[in-house]
Amino acid sequence: xxxxxxxxxxxTRNLEPGRFGTTVTEWxxxxxxxxxxxxxDLIDLSAVPLADxxxxxxxxxAIVVVTAEYNHAYxxxxxxxxxxxxxxxxxxxxxxxxxGGRSRGLRAAEQLRLVFGELHAVTIRxxxxxxxxxxxPAGEPIDPTTDAAAATLLTQLAWWSRPLRDARSTTPYxx
Numbered sequence: 001x002x003x004x005x006x007x008x009x010x011x012t013r014n015l016e017p018g019r020f021g022t023t024v025t026e027w028x029x030x031x032x033x034x035x036x037x038x039x040x041d042l043i044d045l046s047a048v049p050l051a052d053x054x055x056x057x058x059x060x061x062a063i064v065v066v067t068a069e070y071n072h073a074y075x076x077x078x079x080x081x082x083x084x085x086x087x088x089x090x091x092x093x094x095x096x097x098x099x100g101g102r103s104r105g106l107r108a109a110e111q112l113r114l115v116f117g118e119l120h121a122v123t124i125r126x127x128x129x130x131x132x133x134x135x136x137p138a139g140e141p142i143d144p145t146t147d148a149a150a151a152t153l154l155t156q157l158a159w160w161s162r163p164l165r166d167a168r169s170t171t172p173y174x175x
Contacts, residue, residue, distance in 0.1 A: 009060035069100030069108035093160035104129030
């Protein structure tokens with residue numbers, strides 16, 4: 001039996017060179033690409049029109065949101081993008097890779113859990129959170145356990161992705 005790779009939407013806000021978010025996103029995309037179960041689809045919200053976003057999310061088996069924490073929350077343009085999609089979030093597993101100051105972005109992830117719960121999505125408990133000091137100038141994590149943490153998050157996400165994909169394909173989500 002052939003198992004097709006899971007389609008993983010890696011949703012980020014802006015991939016401008018020199019930004020810390022770009023460093024985190026590019027590192028995570030490499031980690032996801034090394035994980036045999038996923039085929040990543042990078043979605044840069046600064047480059048993808050909001051009208052195209054629902055189709056990209058609908059095609060995904062799982063989503064990873066990569067975002068900064070601003071003012072103890074997540075950015076407004078991310079909320080706008082989330083709200084532009086609505087129904088394609090239903091029954092999708094979602095993980096978070098966040099970054100920020102002392103909290104390493106974790107407050108943004110906690111608030112996003114509430115938003116995605118309202119959208120009938122399943123959020124993965126484990127979250128990856130970073131501070132700029134956590135990466136080398138070359139864009140690699142300093143902590144040697146970071147790659148293992150990413151692999152664990154991706155394994156958990158794959159565990160949720162297959163049964164939810166199968167459920168969505170055989171039974172319409174009750175709305």
